[in-house]
Amino acid sequence: QVVKIDGSSTVFPITEGVAEDFQKVKKGAVKVTVGISGTGGGFKKFCRGETDISNASRPILAKEMADCKAAGVEYYELPVAFDALTVVINPRNPFLKQITVEELKKIWEPAAQGKVTRWNQVNPAWPDAPIKLFGAGADSGTFDYFTEAINGKSKASRGDFTASEDDNVLVQGVSSDINAIGYFGYAYYAENQGKLKALPIVNPKGQAVAPSEAAVLAGTYEPLSRPIFIYVNAKSLGKPEVKEFVEYMMKNAAKIAKEVKYVPLPAKAYTGGLEHLNKGKKGTVFGGKNEVGITIEELLARETAL
């Protein structure tokens, strides 16, 4: 009786929390393993039928859908929370009050490599000080999402920045350097508010919005809000322990997401997910593309349309 989960490191804290509680409830009769091999790595195993559930910080992509299809793996797509990618700076930074997507792009686009190294090159109003860059590891869903949202193309980024899979490393870096700027998931910012400052992002409507639960729910923290998911192997769902686990997760995800500093979805999103399971509504609503800047509202609308 083992439920095997693998995939995104972003979703890991939620799944882990659920797994912990679930195993306690089941008094050890069911074992749950939660691995971290990233969204892509998770799908790779998932589509070979090696895992029951895959954590994903982005929707499944066309290539992965094809893999799953080839192996005869069918799946349910269940959103579990929202994450706000947070752009952080050192709290002692005197000049940055907000930043636009264009400015971020100037800093992070591949063409900036080795050239854009001082703040005044981005915005002449800013001082002539070096830019110190920190970002998610190049093989994480976070990196993929940020580059797509800011630079317009997934994985298109300059390379000369401190990259780490371990977001604490980034927290440490930004908090110890006054000229630093970096990005990572909201949870790490939330836990380290004392050491960091979240930079408000000017959204497409022209408002500068700082990341927060409310802003994500209101759909104003754009384009850096993103949904995160679990994908459940349809065949595995035939196993009672997997089914039980997924049901338990849908009932408790909101509570745990909040606990580990993600933005929980409205209750109907979770019941909707359960409904998909019960009605056998398999597949994805994203058509194999990663989409940027989707709001909770839009997500729910699509899910119900499945």
Add this chain to the structure above:
Amino acid sequence: MAIAPPDALPSTATHSPRGEARLAEFAELKKARQRRERLIEAVLFLAASVSVLTTVGIVYILVRESISFFSHVSIWDFLTDKQWTPLFDDAHFGIFVLMSGTITSSLVALAVAIPLGTVIAIYLSEFAGHKTRETLKPLLELLSGVPTIIYGFFALLVVTPLLQKIFPELPGFNVLSAGLVMGVMIIPYVASLSEDAMRAVPMSLREGAYAMGSTRFQTAVNVVVPAAFSGIASAYILGISRAVGETMILAVAAGMQPTLSFNPMEPAATITSFIVQVALGDLPHGSIGYQTIFAAGLSLMLLTLCFNLLGYWLRKKYREAY
């Protein structure tokens, strides 16, 4: 009393009938024992060859994945490109970027470990009293027993902030701090092995030097160190291999920033830290990203192989001659 030539010795047929019979008997016994001994030897040989199989395995795995890697990336680009962004949209595979990090961090570490380790070895072997040595050496050896991941956090959370007090410009991740801590970690390897080599120099040689009126320092430098040279060289080589191969300290404290630079005041990615970084992430088996870690591993393996061969050659050349 007779003086006899050798052929006058009491003659015994080389193969007397009794001798023949016993010989046949012996041959049987010998065969039986040899069968048993051969079997044991074969088993032992198999055990010894496991280490060769390990190497074969390593080379096979690294080369296999690297071959598919190099079918995508030309070796020329691999060796000359000045960027390392294998997982990016615009991928570059300039291994020298990682090499520069590896070399810089190793140099910093060795700049700490080799002088300190050597001085410690000389001190322990030639200056310290028996008691001092027997307490300090094991204590020092404990340094190499601390898991490196713990050193990594020590570098990041304790040493870097201290260094920033001296160099306010120093970024939170830098090769300097990681390298220094790595150097301290390597000290015992250098010190302990060098000291062993120096201890092994026979007392008679030292007495010879002292009897000429040498001071301890003169004895150490003129007699003990040259006599122990090959052992000390092996200690250095081991230290170098350690530095080049060290992973977690750099992964945690050096910042994983792949830029072509030899400045220890900057963050850098090394071959090893790149490999763990990728291993921590979501690289699907079989992708080009997955293969890069093997190509990087192969480069690392070749690098350490060079040092090890150098060490082997040094040992051969300067075998202890006392």
Add this chain to the structure above:
Amino acid sequence: MPSTITLPQNPPPLKAQAKDLDFYYGDFKALKGINMPVYENKVTALIGPSGCGKSTFLRCFNRMHDLYPGHRYDGSIHLHPDEVDVLHKSVDPIEVRMRISMVFQKPNPFPKSIFENVAYGLKVRGEKNRTVLEDKVEAALKGGALWNEVKDRLDDLAVNLSGGQQQRLCIARALATDPEIILFDEPTSALDPIATGSIEELVGEIKHQVTVLIVTHNMQQAARVSDYTAYMYLGELMEFGETNDIFMKPKRKETEDYITGRFG
């Protein structure tokens, strides 16, 4: 140059005999055509300047050279009464060593207890019975003139004995298995005169039960303990004869020079 071999008038029974024995350390020929008898229950001393091949010759008798690659015998050493050639390829060197024991220059007890040291040869021969072992160990230690000194501490480590005691222990160890010949390679050179005296005495006693071949640098010792003496020089056997004759009226000038210390 042929050896000068003076056989005794009424030779005692032969125990062993080297015939045309050559020995090579790789390319270096250390023994050259040695022919020499070894008489039963007699002490034969091998003397000669350092490097002449005494140890090399001695170690042929128990095939000690087999332990090292590149060491090669040519010729034969016949062991009597069964006349088997101990150097023959088909002969198991282990068999040979079970029949011919050896005592080395430096006492080399195993870092085990006194009892285990002496019992070791018996154990290798498969003896497991504790009473048999105890009896034989006692007998051997008595034969080695050590019993009285160690009988109360048979379980002590042998290496804690004094040098002379260790050497007597090694002799006891060699005696324990009832060998036909015991080889001694300068058994007293690492010992002080007192210990030396007791070992010499011991050799004089054990020759009643076993044939002894002894290498020594010490002329007096050779004269004191041996019945026959062989003088070797540069890998050749120069002269062999009864000890009294060799020392009193050597046939060859080289022998005389060596013995009187006028060598070189």
Add this chain to the structure above:
Amino acid sequence: MPSTITLPQNPPPLKAQAKDLDFYYGDFKALKGINMPVYENKVTALIGPSGCGKSTFLRCFNRMHDLYPGHRYDGSIHLHPDEVDVLHKSVDPIEVRMRISMVFQKPNPFPKSIFENVAYGLKVRGEKNRTVLEDKVEAALKGGALWNEVKDRLDDLAVNLSGGQQQRLCIARALATDPEIILFDEPTSALDPIATGSIEELVGEIKHQVTVLIVTHNMQQAARVSDYTAYMYLGELMEFGETNDIFMKPKRKETEDYITGRFG
């Protein structure tokens, strides 16, 4: 038991003198109240059974024991003509060793070239001038009767020389610095008779320029090379006198027994 000391009729000048010398290895008293003169430009031999303290006594002269913890001197050794007590705490052992050289039982050349070995003592004394070094090395090698054999390969490693050559090299090394006394601790026990002969000859020659103290196990050697002989036993000096007297008409029965090999 007081030592029997027979001073010569017309004693030559004193070079050194041990007075009430005790020596301790930790708790073990290895030398007991030794009083003994050493005469200038004479060879004094120390003989006695193994373990009697010959080496221990010899190594007091150049404070070799200072290298090991727990070794302790009591009493004094006065060096003439300045009558400094080499054992005194205030005396720098390095200074003592610069005046008193030593040659060891086993040849112990440094892992350096022949030249560097001989030049070593001079370098330690701060000599840097290459011509001076070369001259002194040549003189010392000649004094060590080694010059002809090595003059063409002064840059070869010393460890590649034969045992006897190595020992002569060590003597040359000791000679190079013009010491006042040279101590020899069984300098020939690791050598073959031929090499031994050449070392003995050498000792006979160098005594014209330096005082020699030599430990030996070999009675003949002591008789051949020394002018004075000291017989030690169990850490005590039993008898001291001119070599001829000691060997021909020893005053004490113990000495006689030892010398004639009737010891024990």
Add this chain to the structure above:
Amino acid sequence: MNAEKTLAIRAIIRKARRYDLLVALLGLLALSIGIFTLAALFIDMAVTGVPRLTADFFLNFPSRRPAEAGILSSWVGSILVMTVTAFVAVPLGIAGAIYLEEYARKNWITDVIEINITNLAGVPSIIYGLLALGLFVYTFKLGQSILTAGLTLALLILPIVITATREALRSIPQHIREAAYACGASQWQVVQHHLVKYATPGILTGVIIGMSRAIGETAPIITIGALTFIAFLPPAPGQMNIETGQAAGLFDWLWSPFTVMPIQIFNWTSRPDPRFHENAAAAAFVLVLMTLSMNAIAIWLRYRLRKNIKW
């Protein structure tokens, strides 16, 4: 000797002595840098971590709530992985060393093995991780199991065990071997009755030092893909599975998923909540204590056992 010469000599000695002092001071300074680092490291961990060291900490599984999180699965995992490592590396290492030291004839094959072992000792641990990933995980399909980790670490410490054993064998004087052969022992008897016994202190030291290295290894375990949330223990042999009612086999635990101490530490330090960092410090403290005590045991054994073996 005249007074002038004496004074000159004294001046030279005084000058030479200065270097003595300098080197002694440098030596002590260098030593204290090392030892000070060790102390700082230890105190740093102790100060943050020790308050977390309650019985619960050892008996709880990891948890998302820092105060409830414990190291049960990781210390059990570490011990099981070490068991596999020891069972593989010790016999293989000793046997290999015996072959090389006592049996191998000098030819190119043994030369190759020889160079190879020296080389392996210098191969970075991460490379072993890559080997394990490519070979054990993907080729032999052993999965990310205790077995895989144990084998990986066994290969990693094999050169250490071999080298230590060889050193120990080499330090047994030849005359002991000759004595045994002269008693009529066969080669294997010499090995079995003498060499292995006298080499034991050296072998043990090597094994323990190897194990204490293995227990702290992080990189190769990361490469084979550990870093997993594990809130259960591997099945003990004979343990009943509640649902299937089947008893676990004797070796089922080998195939079980696992986590080990360094991975747990790494995991905790990379969490946002700083209270996890205290857990990490506590776990690190435990890990360092484990390795230090293993090292201490090795050192103690070295001194104890060698006492009884002299030649």
